Amino acid sequence: MRNSPFFIILAGLMLLLDLYVFQIIKLVSNSSGSRVRAIIFFSYWTVSVIALLILFLLPLFENIPKASRSILFSVVIGIFLGKLIASIFFLIDDIRRATQWLAAKLLFRNTEGEEIQDSGKITRSVFLSWLGLAFGGTLFSTLLYGFSNKYNYEIKKIKLSFSNLPDSFKGLKIVQLSDIHSGSFTDIKAVEKGVKEVQSLKPDIILFTGDLVNNTADEMDFYQKVFNQLSAPMGVYSILGNHDYGDYYKWPSLEAKKKNLDALKGVHKSMGWSLLLDEHVLLEKNEEKIALIGIQNWSALKRFPKYGNLKKAYQGAEHIPFKILMSHDPTHWDAEVRPDYSDIDLMLSGHTHGMQFGIEIPGFKWSPVQYVYKQWMGLYEEGNQKLYVNSGYGFIGYPGRVGILPEITLIELS
Incomplete structure (x- = not known):
């Protein structure tokens, strides 16, 4: 089960998402002190690595209660879905940046086709970054809250x-x-x-x-x-x-x-x-x-x-x-x-x-x-x-x- 194509593909997607979301974590924490940033980065990668380990090792935890295994797997999937939702906002921002960059390359040329100096690097939107993190975090939080509703008839x-x-x-x-x-x-x-x-x-x-x-x-x-x-x-x-x-x-x-x-x-x-x-x-x-x-x-x-x-x-x-x-x-x-x-x-x-x-x-x-x-x-x-x-x-x-x-x-x- 650990080596099944599903788990390998899922783990690969989770790792790519981790790297993508981490770029945003670095952006929104940029104004924080170095110590605070170090704590944020360490916490982020600790949770991410634990989630990956759980994904691969969960089939070995046959001796723990079925309910605990189910919750662990659901938490891992919740983390994945939360990052996936957040990444949609980041992707929208990256498309915006790419469009602006391309427009700048096409517009900042002289009549002979030579490129002239443009406005420089197009930065990410801090607003969209925070919005993506908020939506992803909200989804993950609601999935955790949902555990308490399963017998709420x-x-x-x-x-x-x-x-x-x-x-x-x-x-x-x-x-x-x-x-x-x-x-x-x-x-x-x-x-x-x-x-x-x-x-x-x-x-x-x-x-x-x-x-x-x-x-x-x-x-x-x-x-x-x-x-x-x-x-x-x-x-x-x-x-x-x-x-x-x-x-x-x-x-x-x-x-x-x-x-x-x-x-x-x-x-x-x-x-x-x-x-x-x-x-x-x-x-x-x-x-x-x-x-x-x-x-x-x-x-x-x-x-x-x-x-x-x-x-x-x-x-x-x-x-x-x-x-x-x-x-x-x-x-x-x-x-x-x-x-x-x-x-x-x-x-x-x-x-x-x-x-x-x-x-x-x-x-x-x-x-x-x-x-x-x-x-x-x-x-x-x-x-x-x-x-x-x-x-x-x-x-x-x-x-x-x-x-x-x-x-x-x-x-x-x-």
């Missing part, structure tokens, strides 16, 4: 109105959970607190839209006793997400991978969850019915699997007046659901996590993930159909949340 309450919803189901309270990613958890009490928040909402039904684990079924060993506390009068229903199949794990054999998936299905059952595998169930109240359809992972993006079969799951539900679809990946909505199943009223998804990084304020939301996913968080409507994308209960990769908090969604139908 946000309850989002929305009311959805449908003209064809049977009267008996008006007022139905649905809690949607998604992307638990139990393999990333390190604080069982914090996770349990979120489960108790779900129960305090007194939902009629709980729907989980995939990615219970990161890779392996045994990630749930310590958390089954937490999530089996989830209960609702009409039941807890679940589906599989792309991570649940173990596709990102190096298995000794296909048989081992299959056994893991079977074990994970058993986990759902042991917790009292009804796992829907390309099938539907009919929910009934006062002799009125709605259909709940659940399919395996189906994505319109090539790098994610298409295990689901909506045609199979839908069959037999055609005559039901109102339908809810649980499908992990929101790209499924535009790719198949809307074009071919216009009578599916509500689709519930997850998958994107809102990238665990972004801005969400009343009337405005933004995340880099929106440049990959058209529907990436919250409610979307087209005609009579609605899609809700949950930003996830857990986390993976970066052990934190910045701006996009872990979500518990309470949906009330009317």
